[in-house]
Amino acid sequence: MSSTGKGRTTIEVGPDGVALITIIHPPVNSLSFDVLNGLRDCYEQALRRDDVKAIVITGAKGKFSGGFDITAFGGIQSGKLEQPKPGLISVEYFTDTFEAAKKPSVAAIDGLALGGGLEIAMTCHARISTPNAQLGLPELQLGILPGFGGTQRLPRLVGISKALEMMLTSKPVKAEEAHSLGLVDAIVSPNELVSTARRWALDILEGRRPWIISLYRTDKLDPLGEARDIFKFARAQARKQAPNYRHPILCIDSVEEGIVSGPRAGLWKEAESFKELVQSDTCKSLVHVFFSMRGTTKVPGVTDRGLVPRRVKKVAVLGGGLMGSGIATALILSNYPVILKEVNEKFLEAGIGRVRANLQSRVKKGKMTQEKFEKTISLLKGVLDYESFRDVDLVIEAVIEDVSLKQKIFSDLEKYCPPHCILSSNTSTIDLNLIGERSKSQDRIIGAHFFSPAHVMPLLEIVRTKTTSPQVIVDLLDVGTKIKKTPVVVGNCTGFAVNRMFFPYTQAAMLLVERGTDLYQIDKAITKFGMPMGPFRLADLVGFGVAVATALQYLENFPERTYKSLIIPLMQEDKRAGEASRKGFYLYDDKRKASPDPEIKNYIEKARSISDVAIDPKLAKLSEKDIVEMAFFPVVNEACRVLDEGIAVKAADLDIASIMGMGFPPFRGGVFFWADSLGSKYIYSRLEEWSRAYGGFFKPCAYLAERASRGALLSASMDQAKSRL
Numbered sequence: 001m002s003s004t005g006k007g008r009t010t011i012e013v014g015p016d017g018v019a020l021i022t023i024i025h026p027p028v029n030s031l032s033f034d035v036l037n038g039l040r041d042c043y044e045q046a047l048r049r050d051d052v053k054a055i056v057i058t059g060a061k062g063k064f065s066g067g068f069d070i071t072a073f074g075g076i077q078s079g080k081l082e083q084p085k086p087g088l089i090s091v092e093y094f095t096d097t098f099e100a101a102k103k104p105s106v107a108a109i110d111g112l113a114l115g116g117g118l119e120i121a122m123t124c125h126a127r128i129s130t131p132n133a134q135l136g137l138p139e140l141q142l143g144i145l146p147g148f149g150g151t152q153r154l155p156r157l158v159g160i161s162k163a164l165e166m167m168l169t170s171k172p173v174k175a176e177e178a179h180s181l182g183l184v185d186a187i188v189s190p191n192e193l194v195s196t197a198r199r200w201a202l203d204i205l206e207g208r209r210p211w212i213i214s215l216y217r218t219d220k221l222d223p224l225g226e227a228r229d230i231f232k233f234a235r236a237q238a239r240k241q242a243p244n245y246r247h248p249i250l251c252i253d254s255v256e257e258g259i260v261s262g263p264r265a266g267l268w269k270e271a272e273s274f275k276e277l278v279q280s281d282t283c284k285s286l287v288h289v290f291f292s293m294r295g296t297t298k299v300p301g302v303t304d305r306g307l308v309p310r311r312v313k314k315v316a317v318l319g320g321g322l323m324g325s326g327i328a329t330a331l332i333l334s335n336y337p338v339i340l341k342e343v344n345e346k347f348l349e350a351g352i353g354r355v356r357a358n359l360q361s362r363v364k365k366g367k368m369t370q371e372k373f374e375k376t377i378s379l380l381k382g383v384l385d386y387e388s389f390r391d392v393d394l395v396i397e398a399v400i401e402d403v404s405l406k407q408k409i410f411s412d413l414e415k416y417c418p419p420h421c422i423l424s425s426n427t428s429t430i431d432l433n434l435i436g437e438r439s440k441s442q443d444r445i446i447g448a449h450f451f452s453p454a455h456v457m458p459l460l461e462i463v464r465t466k467t468t469s470p471q472v473i474v475d476l477l478d479v480g481t482k483i484k485k486t487p488v489v490v491g492n493c494t495g496f497a498v499n500r501m502f503f504p505y506t507q508a509a510m511l512l513v514e515r516g517t518d519l520y521q522i523d524k525a526i527t528k529f530g531m532p533m534g535p536f537r538l539a540d541l542v543g544f545g546v547a548v549a550t551a552l553q554y555l556e557n558f559p560e561r562t563y564k565s566l567i568i569p570l571m572q573e574d575k576r577a578g579e580a581s582r583k584g585f586y587l588y589d590d591k592r593k594a595s596p597d598p599e600i601k602n603y604i605e606k607a608r609s610i611s612d613v614a615i616d617p618k619l620a621k622l623s624e625k626d627i628v629e630m631a632f633f634p635v636v637n638e639a640c641r642v643l644d645e646g647i648a649v650k651a652a653d654l655d656i657a658s659i660m661g662m663g664f665p666p667f668r669g670g671v672f673f674w675a676d677s678l679g680s681k682y683i684y685s686r687l688e689e690w691s692r693a694y695g696g697f698f699k700p701c702a703y704l705a706e707r708a709s710r711g712a713l714l715s716a717s718m719d720q721a722k723s724r725l
C-alpha cells in the first residue's frame with residue numbers, strides 16, 4: 001500500500017496493562033493509509049506485548065475519527081495512489097486482526113465517529129462515548145458504500161431497518177440515540193471517557209462484561225423472510241428517490257448478502273463493491289462537491305487577511321413577503337433576534353404569519369417541539385418604522401424589485417442604523433451600485449441573495465461590489481455559515497452568478513419548443529438527467545411574472561444573446577400564470593399534480609407564426625442527449641463568461657452555486673465539473689454548429705473558444721490552463 005505521509009497513531013501502555021491507541025490526524029483524525037497502517041502496527045504490538053492485557057482506541061483532541069481520508073480518493077482515482085486489494089483493510093486488518101484479537105478492545109468515542117471511524121469502533125468489543133458524540137456511516141453521500149465492514153456490523157448492532165436508514169440517509173445519530181439503539185454501551189463525561197473505557201476493557205477480559213464480536217451477533221437481525229421484505233422496500237425507495245444512483249443499491253445488496261450468506265460473504269461483497277464505486281463518476285463528482293462546498297468560504301484577498309468576523313447580535317429584515325419571511329425564519333431558527341419591518345399593520349401581520357407558518361410546519365412534521373416553537377418565535381419582533389434600527393448589526397432588505405424604492409430605503413438606513421451596521425439587499429438581479437447610488441456607505445453595502453424558500457434552500461449568494469469592505473464580506477460569510485447556508489461570494493452584475501447561469505437554460509428550452517421539440521419531452525429528458533424538474537415545470541412553479549421580469553433585465557443587459565420568445569407573454573394574456581393559477585405549461589389539480597395540457601400547442605403555434613419561426617425537422621425529433629446538451633451548453637457558456645469576468649472566484653464555486661441554486665445534479669459535480677467531463681472542444685464545436693443554425697444565442701464566448709483551442713479544462717485557473725500548453 002502506498003503512503004501519503006499523513007497522520008499517525010500512537011500507543012501508550014499504562015500500569016493497568018491497557019494499551020491506549022490514539023489516532024492523530026488533524027483536523028478530524030481521518031484515516032489516511034498511514035493512519036490505517038499505524039493502527040495495524042499498534043494493534044500488532046499490543047497483541048505481541050506481554051505487558052498489554054487489553055486495548056482502548058481513541059482519537060486525539062476530542063474527535064474519534066471523521067472516517068477514511070477523503071483526500072486520498074483523488075489519488076486512488078487518478079492512479080497516483082495504489083488502491084489496496086479488496087479485503088485488505090476490512091477483512092485482514094479490521095476483522096482478522098482487530099476484532100478477532102485475543103485481547104479485548106474498547107472504543108472511547110468523543111465527538112465524531114463517522115464512516116471508517118465508526119467502522120473501527122464497531123470492530124471493538126464495546127463502545128463508550130461522551131454525550132456530544134455523533135456516530136454514523138455517511139459514505140453514501142460520497143457515492144461509495146461503507147467499505148470497512150460497516151454494511152455487516154451496523155445491521156447486527158442496531159437492526160437491519162435502522163442500519164439501512166442510517167446508511168441511506170447518511171445521517172449520524174447522537175450519543176443518546178446511539179445508546180438506546182445499542183450502538184454505544186455507555187455514555188460518560190469527556191474527562192471520564194478513557195478511564196471508563198480502560199476499566200471496561202479489563203472487565204471484558206475478566207469476564208465481568210460480555211466479550212461481543214459484532215460481526216457474529218444475530219439477536220438484532222430479523223428472520224430471513226422479513227429481512228427480504230425490508231430489502232425489497234429499501235431498494236424500491238432508493239430507486240424512487242435517486243434513480244441515477246447505483247451505490248445505494250450496492251449497499252443494500254451487501255447488507256443482504258451478509259444476512260443471506262453470512263457476514264464473511266457480506267464483507268467480500270462489500271469490498272468488491274467498494275473497489276468498483278471508488279472509480280465511479282458519481283464518486284468522483286460527489287467528492288469534488290464535498291471539497292468544493294468547503295472551499296466556498298475561502299476567498300482570496302478576503303478570508304486570508306486574518307480578519308475576525310464581528311458578532312452580529314441583532315438583524316433587521318425589511319419586507320415580510322415570501323422572501324423576507326423566509327429569511328427571518330432562517331435567522332431566528334439559528335437564534336438571531338430579528339426585527340421585521342413592514343409598511344403597514346396588515347402587511348406586518350401577514351409577514352409574521354408567514355414566519356409562524358414556516359415554523360408550524362416544522363412542528364407538524366415533528367422536527368420542532370411546541371416549546372422550541374415558542375422560544376424561536378419570541379426572537380421575532382414586528383415594527384413599522386426605523387426607530388428600533390439604532391442597534392442593529394445587519395439589515396437585509398427584501399422588498400419588491402423596484403430600484404427607486406430600494407434606493408430610498410438604503411439612504412434611509414444610513415440615517416437610522418449605526419455606522420458599523422452591514423446594509424444588505426436580497427435583490428436577485430438589480431445591480432447593487434444602483435441600489436446604493438444615494439448612499440454614502442458604499443463599503444458596507446453587500447448582496448445577501450437567498451433562494452426561495454429562504455429557510456429551506458441551502459445557498460446564500462453573497463454579492464460584493466468593488467467597494468464592499470473585506471470585513472463586511474467576512475461578517476456575512478460567518479452569518480451565512482451560522483444559519484447553515486453554503487455561502488458563495490460573487491461579484492456584482494445583472495443576475496449575479498446563479499441567475500445568470502440559469503437564464504440561458506429556460507431560454508434554450510423556449511427556443512427548442514418554438515422550433516418543434518416537444519416541451520414535455522424536454523422536461524422528461526432534463527429530469528432524467530437529474531434535475532429536480534424540467535424547465536417548463538419549473539417556470540410554472542416560479543410563476544410567469546418572475547420569468548418575464550427577469551427576461552426584461554436580461555434583454556436590457558445582454559441583448560445580443562437573449563432569445564426572445566413570445567410563448568409566455570401569450571399565455572399570460574389568457575391569465576395563465578403558472579401553477580398558482582392552476583394553468584401554465586401544465587394543468588394542476590387540487591393536489592398540485594401536474595398533467596400535460598393539449599391546448600399548449602396553440603400558444604406555441606401562435607408564437608411561432610408571430611416570430612416567423614419554422615419547425616426544424618431535426619429539432620422536432622431530438623434525442624434525450626441532444627436535448628440535455630442544447631439546454632445546458634448555453635449554461636456552460638454563460639458560466640464561462642461569469643468566471644472570465646471575475647464574477648466568481650473559482651469554477652468550483654460555480655459548481656456549488658449550480659447545484660444548490662439551480663438544482664444541477666450533484667452526482668454530475670456541478671456545471672464545470674460536468675462540462676470538463678465532456679471536454680471543452682466538444683462543447684465548443686456543438687455551440688458553434690448551433691450558433692450557425694439558430695443564431696447568436698448559442699455563440700460560444702471567447703473564454704470557451706480559447707480553452708477549446710488548447711484543449712484545456714474549463715475549470716482550470718488561468719495559470720493551470722496555461723501550464724497545459
Ligand SMILES: C[C@H](O)CC(=O)SCCNC(=O)CCNC(=O)[C@H](O)C(C)(C)COP(=O)(O)OP(=O)(O)OC[C@H]1O[C@@H](n2cnc3c(N)ncnc32)[C@H](O)[C@@H]1OP(=O)(O)O
Binds near residue numbers: 027147
Ligand atoms: C471505507 C470507509 O467506509 C469510507 C469512509 O470512511 S469515507 C468518509 C466518511 N466520512 C465522512 O463522509 C465525513 C465527512 N466529513 C464531514 O461530514 C464533516 O467534515 C465533519 C462532520 C467530519 C466535520 O464537519 P465540520 O466541523 O463542519 O468541519 P468541515 O469544515 O466539514 O471539515 C473540517 C476540515 O476537515 C476536512 N475533512 C473532514 N472530513 C474529512 C475526511 N474524512 N477526510 C479528509 N478530510 C476531511 C474538511 O475537508 C475540512 O478541511 P478544510 O478545513 O481544509 O476545508
